[in-house]
């Protein structure tokens with residue numbers, strides 16, 4: 001597929017790329033970023049029984065900026081997925097995206113949600129976008145939620161929304177509430193909402209965010225969502241860093257197409273799902289997805305071992321001068337901290353079938369892939385939300401078992417040191433984090449810990465442990 005020497009690469013679209021028929025739009029996605037392109041769209045493409053007559057097309061909306069939607073629209077939704085193994089790259093053009101839409105095109109979103117043919121909504125909007133309180137509870141006091149609630153209440157009349165009066169809500173949950181109300185009004189029947197974000201209990205998180213908001217607008221709408229919408233839980237896995245510019249050139253050379261928005265991902269991929277799809281779904285199992293009755297153990301294994309190690313390296317690794325996951329893992333000190341954290345987490349991953357030793361061995365190989373530049377700075381974003389799911393549960397479980405939980409506490413300690421001297425932060429709760437980080441000594445550690453877990457922050461022995469580990473890291 002490479003470009004003959006001296007020839008310019010062709011543009012990539014459904015006219016230039018052979019056999020790229022567009023499937024009917026039956027899937028909707030919020031958060032058209034790198035991961036959606038490496039994961040759900042790839043699974044959907046590989047689920048088709050007859051690629052010449054695909055049955056499931058995705059209409060995907062960006063979360064905020066319109067740029068990716070504009071670039072993908074120029075390419076009729078086509079893009080190149082680069083599977084980057086330790087030895088080389090495999091290129092594949094993905095055709096399952098039939099419309100790429102900007103975040104503010106809520107008119108199209110609501111039209112699709114009201115259509116009986118739409119069967120599934122998936123989400124990759126980041127952990128922080130769910131805007132939930134402690135224990136994933138709906139929290140109407142959070143500023144973004146309060147603003148959307150006021151907006152929705154103003155526009156709600158006679159059991160439905162006056163769409164012109166809604167404008168563009170800020171949170172994904174509010175966009176879905178309006179769309180689901182439109183579905184109710186249209187009598188279009190049930191559908192499934194599938195969170196593919198790295199959250200523990202992501203189905204519950206999506207349910208609480210959406211149903212909580214709907215019920216606050218009108219309890220009858222909340223009740224309809226509870227009866228009609230299936231919130232499906234997932235454990236999703238495929239390491240997909242932000243695309244670096246150099247990839248554009250290598251994709252053009254290797255494929256002969258100039259693609260503005262290729263995505264680089266690792267060869268490994270996994271998708272475990274649990275829940276009902278009342279309006280149908282692609283046969284994702286054909287592409288390797290696994291459907292289970294109880295997902296919690298899989299979810300914990302992935303969030304604690306993979307994402308936990310990532311966050312530990314993101315903070316401790318950067319403090320030790322490393323820029324990528326592969327570099328941090330090659331440092332024997334970081335590697336030992338990761339292994340110690342895994343030893344702690346493993347004590348609480350005892351469900352049958354998890355095969356933690358094999359999972360750990362595979363993770364070491366995946367992290368060490370020298371050709372994937374997974375930047376620690378990207379993983380370090382939104383630490384205040386991520387550490388609640390990656391460090392706190394292991395620390396709590398260790399303490400309940402009568403052990404100190406030193407390795408999990410080190411992840412939190414590294415975060416507190418990483419925050420020192422910062423005046424800006426890539427965190428959805430940046431204001432609160434920076435305010436807590438502005439203190440000194442034990443009070444500072446306690447204030448930061450309180451953002452992760454109020455109960456742990458009240459325990460002097462935990463504060464002392466984190467403070468001592470932080471001192472060691474400086």
Ligand SMILES: NC(=O)c1ccc[n+]([C@@H]2O[C@H](COP(=O)([O-])OP(=O)(O)OC[C@H]3O[C@@H](n4cnc5c(N)ncnc54)[C@H](O)[C@@H]3O)[C@@H](O)[C@H]2O)c1
Pocket residue numbers: 030031032033034035036061062063064065124125126127128129171172196197198199236237238239240241
């Ligand atoms: N990248 C991975 O390896 C990976 C693997 C598993 C799961 N995930 C999940 O997917 C999410 C997205 O990852 P990505 O690599 O695609 O990132 P990305 O930066 O490429 O895309 C993120 C998308 O989410 C949107 N978004 C961000 N904040 C938002 C907000 N507050 N409200 C609404 N939309 C918002 C962005 O606009 C963008 O469309 C992660 O946060 C994680 O939960 C990622």
Ligand SMILES: O=P(O)(O)OC[C@@H](O)[C@@H](O)[C@H](O)[C@H](O)CO
Pocket residue numbers: 127198236237238239240306307310311378379
């Ligand atoms: O995507 P985030 O920001 O939730 O977390 C960063 C990484 O830990 C994460 O993207 C992993 O690479 C991914 O979860 C692997 O499947």
